[in-house]
Amino acid sequence: MKLIFRLGGIAALVAGLVILAVLPFATSFVEQWARRDVELRSRLVFSTARDQIVDLMVRNDTEQIDRLFERVATDERVLAIGYCDGQELLFPTKNMPGSFSCAQAARSDSETFSTIRADDRDVLVSAFPLKANGRTGHLVVLHDMSYVQRRGAQARNYIFLALAGVALGAAALVAAIALLIMRRWLASVRQAIENVRAGTPPLPHSDDLPAIGKEIHDVLQELDATRRTIDAAHTDWSPDALRAALSNELSGxxxxxxxxxxxxxxxxxxxxxxxxxxxxxxxxxxxxxxxxxxxxxxxxxxxxxxxxxxxxxxxxxxxxxxxxxxxxxxxxxxxxxxxxxxxxxxxxxxxxxxxxxxxxxxxxxxxxxxxxxxxxxxxxxxxxxxxxxxxxxxxxxxxxxxxxxxxxxxxxxxxxxxxxxxxxxxxxxxxxxxxxxxxxxxxxxxxxxxxxxxxxxxxxxxxxxxxxxxxxxxxxxxxxxxxxxxxxxYPISIEWPPAALAGQKSVEECRAAVRQRLGLPPEMRLGVGIERFDYTKGIIDRMKAIDTLLTDYPEWKGHFVFAQVAAPTRSKLANYRQLQEEAEALARDINVRHGTEGYEPIKLLVRHHEPDEVFELFRAADLCVVSSLHDGMNLVAKEFVAARDDEAGVLILSAFAGASRELAEALIVNPYNAHAMGEAFNRALTMPLGEQRERMRLMRDQVRERNVYRWAGQMLLAASRLRKRQRIRRVIAESRRRASAYA
Structure with missing residues (x-):
């Protein structure tokens, strides 16, 4: 009997130490991710409302700005919203703390986050730079952080109660069974805690696992979802970052x-x-x-x-x-x-x-x-x-x-x-x-x-x-x-920076070299399309759009040429052979109807082009057309954006290519509508350089941040998390099997 009580006392002591070790970690874990959750919400508020705010400020529509701010401030986590023009606070919502001033908010050329005391409570102030009417101010989003402390205390209490229950159960179990069984269970508990400390997401609910409180389960699930979002948004993906992630998460x-x-x-x-x-x-x-x-x-x-x-x-x-x-x-x-x-x-x-x-x-x-x-x-x-x-x-x-x-x-x-x-x-x-x-x-x-x-x-x-x-x-x-x-x-992308860009000459030199090679005068406007001869790519449809452009806007005759690069592919299949024949015939017809001596509006280049040749064409072009009739992603669109480090050029992109979900600043078109595509060609050719650069800058940011290393990293990190979960399940299953064998 003394041995049983001694073992029970040891189990209770060990469980108490585990509680003391885990509680500070759990509280800090909840508070840290809760703050990141608030920061993420602030970013979502800003990215969702940014364009509408700028538009309303340009129109000086203060009434609509007030309404927009009040509507956004109804979010359950948002306390108040305002706009800091220098030190002046404009358009504050009705819940704005009376003691808040723009001087309290940390502001810079990029997003900032700072914590202040306002009306006897902690408030997180998120400040985002916003340019309108030639001036840069800051959108400030205030969050009441008191709920973070409440959530931390709540999680601490729940975890304490859950662990205390485990301790009592463990003590009773040790009193009834042999010490060897207890040691094996403790080994599995230690393994689970080590995986939590290493960042392993919580196991999904299973009837075979010990029950935990619903509230704890929900909180951990929420933190898991938030972490997945933050991991994807904040990692600067590069070959080194990918190697580091693989080394940390898939070592061996x-x-x-x-x-x-x-x-x-x-x-x-x-x-x-x-x-x-x-x-x-x-x-x-x-x-x-x-x-x-x-x-x-x-x-x-x-x-x-x-x-x-x-x-x-x-x-x-x-x-x-x-x-x-x-x-x-x-x-x-x-x-x-x-x-x-x-x-x-x-x-x-x-x-x-x-x-x-x-x-x-x-x-x-x-x-x-x-x-x-x-x-x-x-x-x-x-x-x-x-x-x-x-x-x-x-x-x-x-x-x-x-x-x-x-x-x-x-x-x-x-x-x-x-x-x-x-x-x-x-x-x-x-x-x-x-x-x-x-x-x-x-x-x-x-x-x-x-x-x-x-x-x-x-x-x-x-x-x-x-x-x-x-x-x-x-x-x-x-x-x-x-x-x-x-x-x-997992939206696929390209490497950043592209290897083919490393050996490229300047944009001006590329423009001159390509025009000389195609027999074009230096001032000739140039569009490009680059893909395989495939019926899904919309090659015929874009040629019809060029026909429409030259018919509706004859002033472009003699001043615009479209170079269509099309590599032969799957020539054994009749549909692909017929497409190439139809494209060649259509190009000849358009060149006869709209061309003159020494001028052909369509240059059909039927051969494989190496990556350095493709990027030279991208850099030489005034516009690039991706008119897929249906496509998973289409990396040509992203390669064109990556090639334009001068931030000039216009991308015309099919709404039916997956890339259109990410490159919203392109001119999005329906490739089945030749007239609308012709209008898009004209708009691209007449677009002011300032607008081109604004659009291209945003698209380049998107491609740089969501590059191929991020695509791979997301999949491989998901695989890593899955492997860790499976390892934990195997450990628990093995410990139960051995426990059953000894019982």
């Missing part, structure tokens, strides 16, 4: 990338073996990421000299000259390529998902080949995996079945699949004969990413319509076959 983890297109292609030519870097948005996005994280890239070896440059295990170290990762090539026969790539993927899934009014072709023979090639890639991934729990990044619609195949052979792998093209609505997807198998394959992923939230929603609707599963709409998660898949939007 193995990373494997899988794609159809390889980042380096070796071809045999008359001059020997040459190296080609393909013009692919997918490769442009993933190659710098794989350099940063190392590991292995598994891809189809398509070059004529690819077999000559690999070792006996079909591997080659890349990039050439400075190897940082391994490229593992997978070989496909011509029959496999025809059925898997040209057939099922590009005659079936590509038109199905893009809804570009080209009928998809579904052949059972193609699908059998698609399944077989996915299995071949699964074999390669398993062969390359050096651990039982690698992080596998599966890329694009070529590998819809691959996640499930990997999951069956590497059940502890963290599989992140990214779908680089749009996902159609459920009704459209329903015409696919293999819809259930595709959904089943993709739900083998731990995380499934799309470009936009709309594509995520469409996928969830398809899952709901065609397979038996449980969908958690609040968390955007699908539980299927006892396994959970998280569905997330």
């Amino acid at each position: 983890s193995e990373v494997i990338v899988v794609s159809n297109r390889e980042p380096y292609i070796h071809n045999r030519t008359d001059n020997g073996i040459t190296l080609q870097i393909p013009a692919s948005g997918l490769v442009a996005a993933l190659e710098p990421i794989t350099r940063a994280c190392g590991g292995t890239w598994v891809a189809h070896g398509s070059g004529t000299a690819d077999r000559e440059t690999v070792d006996t295990y079909d591997r080659v170290a890349v990039p050439p000259g400075h190897p940082s990762y391994t490229l593992r090539r997978v070989w496909l026969t011509e029959e496999e390529q025809d059925g898997y790539y040209y057939g099922a993927a590009n005659e079936g899934l590509w038109p199905l998902c893009h809804i570009a009014f080209v009928r998809p072709v579904f052949r059972e023979t193609d699908w059998r080949m698609y399944r077989a090639v996915n299995a071949k890639f699964a074999d390669a991934v398993v062969a390359e995996a050096k651990r039982e729990d690698p992080v596998v990044l599966v890329q694009d619609y070529h590998f819809a079945l691959l996640p499930r195949m990997i999951r069956e052979r590497l059940p502890r792998a963290t599989i992140v699949t990214f779908w680089h093209i749009p996902w159609p609505n459920a009704e459209t997807f329903g015409i696919c004969p293999w819809r259930e198998e595709i959904i089943d394959g993709l739900l083998g992923s731990s995380i499934l990413g799309f470009h936009t939230q709309a594509h995520c929603n469409h996928f969830l609707e398809a899952v709901d319509a065609y397979v038996e599963s449980r969908i958690d709409r609040e968390r955007d998660a699908v539980t299927y076959g006892g396994e959970e898949t998280l569905i997330r939007p």
